[in-house]
Amino acid sequence: MIRRSDTLLLVEDSPDDHEAVARTLRKLNFGGTLEWVDGGERALAFIDQALAAHRPPVMVMLDLNMPGMDGRAVLRELKGNERTRAIPVVIYTTSNNPDDIAYCYEHFANSYHVKPLGSDALRSSLEVVLAYWFEQVERAS
Amino acid sequence: MMPASALLPFGSQVDLTSCDREPIHVPGHIQPHGALLACDVATARVAQASANAGAMLGESAPVLGRGLDELLGDLAGVIRRAAGTGELEEQPRLVGAVVRAGRTLDVIAHTRQGLLVVEVEPREPGEGPWGSLLVQTRQAVMQLQAAPTFRAYCHVVAAQIRALTGYDRVMIYRFAEDHHGWVFAEDKRADWEPYLDLHYPASDIPAQARALFLLNGVRLLPDRAYVPVPVEPALHPETGAPLDMSHTFLRGASVMYTEYLANMGVQASLTLAIVREGVLWGLVACHHGTARHIPYEVRTSCELLARLVSLQLDERERREDAAYMARLERAHGAILARLTTAPDMLAALSEPGPSLDEVLEGTSAAVVTAGVVYGLGATPPEAVVQAAARWVAEQPDEVVATRQLAAVVPGARGHERVAAGLLAFCLDRATGDVVMWLRPEQVATVTWAGDPAKPVLSGPLGDRLTPRKSFEAWAQEVKGQSPPWRHAEVDAARRLRAALVSLVYQRNEELGRLNATLARSNQELDDFAYVASHDLKEPLRGIYNYATFLLEDAGPQLQETDRQKLESILRLARRMRALIDSLLHFSRVGRAAAPGPVDLGAVVTESIDDLDARVRATGAVIAVPRPMPTVTGDAAQLGELFTNLMSNAIKYTVPGETPRLEVGYRRPGEEGYPEAAGGDLAVYVSDEGIGIPAAQRESVFQLFRRLHAPDAYGGGTGAGLTIVRKLIDRVGGSVWVEGREPRGTVMWLRFPGEGRA
Numbered sequence: 001m002i003r004r005s006d007t008l009l010l011v012e013d014s015p016d017d018h019e020a021v022a023r024t025l026r027k028l029n030f031g032g033t034l035e036w037v038d039g040g041e042r043a044l045a046f047i048d049q050a051l052a053a054h055r056p057p058v059m060v061m062l063d064l065n066m067p068g069m070d071g072r073a074v075l076r077e078l079k080g081n082e083r084t085r086a087i088p089v090v091i092y093t094t095s096n097n098p099d100d101i102a103y104c105y106e107h108f109a110n111s112y113h114v115k116p117l118g119s120d121a122l123r124s125s126l127e128v129v130l131a132y133w134f135e136q137v138e139r140a141s
Numbered sequence: 142m143m144p145a146s147a148l149l150p151f152g153s154q155v156d157l158t159s160c161d162r163e164p165i166h167v168p169g170h171i172q173p174h175g176a177l178l179a180c181d182v183a184t185a186r187v188a189q190a191s192a193n194a195g196a197m198l199g200e201s202a203p204v205l206g207r208g209l210d211e212l213l214g215d216l217a218g219v220i221r222r223a224a225g226t227g228e229l230e231e232q233p234r235l236v237g238a239v240v241r242a243g244r245t246l247d248v249i250a251h252t253r254q255g256l257l258v259v260e261v262e263p264r265e266p267g268e269g270p271w272g273s274l275l276v277q278t279r280q281a282v283m284q285l286q287a288a289p290t291f292r293a294y295c296h297v298v299a300a301q302i303r304a305l306t307g308y309d310r311v312m313i314y315r316f317a318e319d320h321h322g323w324v325f326a327e328d329k330r331a332d333w334e335p336y337l338d339l340h341y342p343a344s345d346i347p348a349q350a351r352a353l354f355l356l357n358g359v360r361l362l363p364d365r366a367y368v369p370v371p372v373e374p375a376l377h378p379e380t381g382a383p384l385d386m387s388h389t390f391l392r393g394a395s396v397m398y399t400e401y402l403a404n405m406g407v408q409a410s411l412t413l414a415i416v417r418e419g420v421l422w423g424l425v426a427c428h429h430g431t432a433r434h435i436p437y438e439v440r441t442s443c444e445l446l447a448r449l450v451s452l453q454l455d456e457r458e459r460r461e462d463a464a465y466m467a468r469l470e471r472a473h474g475a476i477l478a479r480l481t482t483a484p485d486m487l488a489a490l491s492e493p494g495p496s497l498d499e500v501l502e503g504t505s506a507a508v509v510t511a512g513v514v515y516g517l518g519a520t521p522p523e524a525v526v527q528a529a530a531r532w533v534a535e536q537p538d539e540v541v542a543t544r545q546l547a548a549v550v551p552g553a554r555g556h557e558r559v560a561a562g563l564l565a566f567c568l569d570r571a572t573g574d575v576v577m578w579l580r581p582e583q584v585a586t587v588t589w590a591g592d593p594a595k596p597v598l599s600g601p602l603g604d605r606l607t608p609r610k611s612f613e614a615w616a617q618e619v620k621g622q623s624p625p626w627r628h629a630e631v632d633a634a635r636r637l638r639a640a641l642v643s644l645v646y647q648r649n650e651e652l653g654r655l656n657a658t659l660a661r662s663n664q665e666l667d668d669f670a671y672v673a674s675h676d677l678k679e680p681l682r683g684i685y686n687y688a689t690f691l692l693e694d695a696g697p698q699l700q701e702t703d704r705q706k707l708e709s710i711l712r713l714a715r716r717m718r719a720l721i722d723s724l725l726h727f728s729r730v731g732r733a734a735a736p737g738p739v740d741l742g743a744v745v746t747e748s749i750d751d752l753d754a755r756v757r758a759t760g761a762v763i764a765v766p767r768p769m770p771t772v773t774g775d776a777a778q779l780g781e782l783f784t785n786l787m788s789n790a791i792k793y794t795v796p797g798e799t800p801r802l803e804v805g806y807r808r809p810g811e812e813g814y815p816e817a818a819g820g821d822l823a824v825y826v827s828d829e830g831i832g833i834p835a836a837q838r839e840s841v842f843q844l845f846r847r848l849h850a851p852d853a854y855g856g857g858t859g860a861g862l863t864i865v866r867k868l869i870d871r872v873g874g875s876v877w878v879e880g881r882e883p884r885g886t887v888m889w890l891r892f893p894g895e896g897r898a
Contacts, residue, residue: 016683023690065675094678097729117682117718119689
């Protein structure tokens with residue numbers, strides 16, 4: 001059961017990609033809240049605040065290639081910090097470069113998805129993500 | 142001088158096998174044209190004398206034990222004084238003359254080992270024309286100055302001595318490093334057989350004989366059939382030693398020698414030593430058909446001329462050597478100049494002016510590079526050159542020289558006419574690149590063959606003592622050998638090697654730099670392609686998404702035509718994404734290659750597996766007629782290469798027909814081997830499909846180039862062949878297209894360096 005207070009943090013510099021995700025989540029009747037930041041520093045700041053308010057995001061969807069602090073740095077920060085280590089980070093990126101995939105898993109990304117082209121593909125992909133991290137995991141914890 | 146122990150004892154019988162141990166310095170007898178007295182230096186009393194001494198001096202009483210003053214009068218005093226100063230020690234000198242029994246006798250004296258040896262020789266009127274010796278000698282000297290080459294000079298010397306002495310034949314012998322000799326110059330009477338260029342083995346003039354010539358450089362034999370006059374007593378009464386006649390001119394001759402002369406039809410001889418820096422360089426050998434005596438004065442003039450040869454030797458040989466070395470130097474310079482401008486080393490070495498085989502005298506040359514033989518001049522068969530090159534590459538020395546190639550390279554046996562001697566160097570042991578010069582065997586270049594019509598005379602010791610046999614003996618000794626390589630020539634080889642190595646090194650460095658630059662460029666290009674494709678995808682996604690959203694949200698309200706336009710946008714966006722992915726893939730292909738031996742059979746099998754779905758869908762038949770070879774490369778990349786090629790072969794079939802493919806290879810020499818593969822392994826993927834028109838066979842390799850409509854023949858971005866080319870380029874090979882009869886395509890792949898089994 002996903003509650004309104006369950007937050008999915010999308011770290012993504014492209015407003016178009018954000019728009020696509022938001023729209024798809026609406027179509028999927030996502031019961032939680034989508035929060036969006038467009039950069040790495042903002043993402044860390046948001047998580048800090050959320051933690052302070054005892055409401056860390058249930059999951060972070062993290063783009064890799066962003067100007068300024070990029071997704072890899074955010075990943076390292078989150079997974080390197082005791083306070084944030086447990087937050088699931090799903091890499092959501094255009095890159096299908098094996099080097100990137102290896103890098104992210106080596107740095108303890110929980111999952112890696114390549115952004116698909118097309119709303120159907122996006123839809124099924126998000127369905128899977130939500131089903132796992134929000135419902136299954138939630139139920140488990 | 143050879144140690145006495147090596148020589149046979151005084152009085153031994155000698156034959157052909159022992160002539161090099163004949164103790165010729167103590168023959169125990171003299172020739173009869175003079176007489177000899179051996180006195181104690183201290184007492185000047187005669188201890189030993191030749192049996193004819195008394196008669197020649199007009200003495201009725203025996204001379205043994207008598208004083209020199211008694212026998213020679215005032216001259217004895219001169220002799221004793223000279224002996225006292227030591228100037229006669231091992232230096233025979235004409236001290237004066239006496240008249241005895243109505244004849245003038247020249248008196249020549251020397252001291253040795255405590256003995257004063259006095260020889261007397263009657264002055265015979267003899268045959269002329271002696272003329273004014275001084276004038277003649279002077280004329281001779283002037284003629285010598287004018288000779289253009291050293292050999293011409295020696296010819297003049299021979300001619301001058303002949304004019305002076307009247308001998309039937311005068312030769313100049315020359316000795317080689319191994320002491321074999323040959324007739325270097327000759328002046329003779331017209332009807333005699335020429336001996337010019339006759340070579341004889343070292344044993345003909347054995348070591349002790351050569352040594353004796355250094356001690357006494359004038360050897361007169363007025364009549365070989367002389368009756369020997371014994372020295373009495375044979376052994377010195379006090380020392381018991383035989384008389385050492387090394388410095389006498391009357392010394393008896395060896396039977397070996399006299400018999401040889403007889404076999405040549407020669408009755409009289411005169412031999413003069415030519416000495417250079419204490420070494421016997423050669424001999425002036427004069428022969429006469431009848432007995433002939435040359436008086437002391439004339440002999441001395443000849444000796445002077447012989448000494449002139451010695452003196453000139455150094456200078457002349459040095460000059461000719463220098464001339465040769467200068468030519469080598471110029472040739473070296475010319476080749477070096479060409480090396481810097483010629484496209485490759487091989488071209489530089491084989492171009493005329495001079496080409497490699499013209500650098501050293503009397504040679505052919507060959508360059509072996511990348512396993513191929515390039516011959517210059519009359520070289521032996523390729524297989525021999527290859528074998529020689531392999532041997533050279535195995536030697537530790539920088540420059541290798543041998544006079545007898547067949548001794549180290551069995552394959553060279555039988556080819557001595559062109560390749561007995563080898564001078565070579567290896568440029569690179571890893572590649573086995575070798576540069577070599579070859580010289581024919583010595584006997585091939587020597588012109589003396591003797592007069593076949595002339596009957597061979599021989600004495601009791603057999604026909605070995607004849608010029609023909611000498612030549613045969615020499616020829617046998619040097620069989621299969623070339624003349625020795627001169628220092629200047631070995632040096633020239635060494636310098637050329639250094640120059641080539643340095644040049645190759647420079648070129649390799651340059652190549653290395655170019656490769657590094659190329660690698661960097663390629664890397665930058667790849668990075669660019671990667672980044673570009675990445676950045677291109679983002680707005681594309683946006684376009685696609687918004688078009689989708691529009692279709693979803695407003696679709697029902699739109700006109701059919703408008704909806705189709707949106708569909709088109711989507712379709713085009715998908716296509717663009719595919720193109721970008723192809724570009725991305727192309728940029729990444731070939732990276733991080735891990736080359737090793739790859740079994741192409743396994744690769745092809747795996748590719749067929751990858752294409753399984755399409756194979757089953759089309760019922761494609763893929764034939765691999767024989768097991769595929771192993772090449773060097775990256776297995777994954779080669780897999781992609783073959784998958785692309787086979788995928789194309791399946792796709793570009795006439796609709797409705799079953800695709801038929803064949804994957805195989807050809808090695809050089811096999812039927813159907815494509816010449817464009819230039820000796821390397823040629824692998825092919827062929828099909829019986831629609832084929833590629835000849836005009837398009839290059840452009841198909843362009844990125845995104847398809848010859849057909851985007852969706853025809855299974856679609857595709859047109860990057861497949863571009864990727865194939867990139868991959869094969871990376872291993873240093875190439876790919877090209879050929880048409881097939883009656884219809885179809887053959888894609889050829891050239892894998893470098895894999896052609897030879």
